[in-house]
Amino acid sequence: MSGVVLSNVVKRFGEVEVIRGVDLTVDHGEFCVFVGPSGCGKSTLLRMVAGLEATSGGSIRIGSRDVTAADPSERGVAMVFQTYALYPHMTVAENMGFGLKMTGHPKSEIDTKVAEAARILKLDPLLARKPKALSGGQRQxxxxxxxxxxxxxxxLFDEPLSNLDAELRVEMRVEIARLHREIGATMIYVTHDQVEAMTLADKIVVLRAGRVEQVGKPLDLYHDPDNRFVAGFIGSPAMNFVAARMNADGTLLAPGISDAQVQGPNVSSHAGSVVLGVRPQHLLLQDGASHRVDMIEALGGVSYIHLVASTGEKIVVEQRDDAIARIGDSVGLRFEADKAFLFAADEAGLRLR
Incomplete structure (x- = not known):
C-alpha cells in the first residue's frame, strides 16, 4: 500500500515559514489535488514530497517508509512538471525509456514498459517521432x-496543463482522469485552477498561506465550506459575499437584497454583523433600483450578469433564460434563503452554522 502521510510538515526559507505545520493523509490509489492561489505553498509542498525541497520540520511517509530525509531517487515517486522537458534529439520512445536506460535496465524490459505506457496514453503511432513533430498535448x-x-x-503532477490552450486542457483532464482509473496509482496533483480540482480529485486540499484550510471531497467542499475563503475559492463563478446584519429573530438584513428568514438551529446566537454568501445560481433578479448592471457575459445556454450595488459591492447573477437585463439597467435582487451561507464578519470568516 503506497499512500502518503504528512505529519506536522514545515518548510522555512531562512526566517520565512512557507509551509506551516501541514498534517495530511493521502490514501493508496487516491487522486488528491492541492489547490489554492499563487503563493499558497502548494508546489513547495509537492516538491517536499518528491524530495526536491528539504523538510524543515515534521515527517513524510510513503507507504511504510519514512522518506523525510531520503534522496528523491529512493522515494518511489515520479514527477510530471509544468514544462515538458523532453530531449529534442530523441524520439518519443527514447524519451520515455531514457530514465530506465540510465539506471541500467535491459533493453527488452525498457521496450516492454514503453510499449505499455504508449498503449495507455494512445501514443503508439507517435513512438518514432521527435518532440518538434508533436502538439502540446502530445508532448505532455x-x-x-x-x-x-x-x-x-x-x-506527482505540478500544474501539468498550465502551458496548454483551453481545448487541450479539457482534453488532457479527461486523459489524466482515465489514466488514474486504468492504473489505480496514488496521484497528487497541484493546480491553481479549481475547475481542474473539482473534475479530477477524489480529495481536494485547499491551501492558503502555507496552511490547510479544508480537506474533503469536491462536492463536500462546494456544499459545506468551513470558511469564507474556501467558499469563495471552490465554485465558478465564485460565491458572492455581501455585508449583512442578523437580527435575533433570524431576519437577515442585506442592503439592496430582499429580507429573508434564514433557517438554522443557532441563528439567534449569530445576531450582529455577518457576511452573507450566495452562489450566482441562487440569486434572482427582480424589480428594484439597488444594483446597476455593469457587464453581461452571454454564453448561450447561460449568462452571467455582473452587478454593482449602491454600496459598491460587486455581485454576479447566473441566468438561464432569455430575459437578460441590459448594461446600465437598475435592478433588485432576492435569494433562495435555504441556499444561503453565513460567515463571521472578521478576517477568519468562519462559517456560522
Missing amino acids: RVAIGRAIVRGPEVF
Missing part, C-alpha cells in the same frame, strides 16, 4: 509516459 502525454515507465508508487 510523453512526459506522463516517462513517469509511467518508471513504475512509481506515487505520481
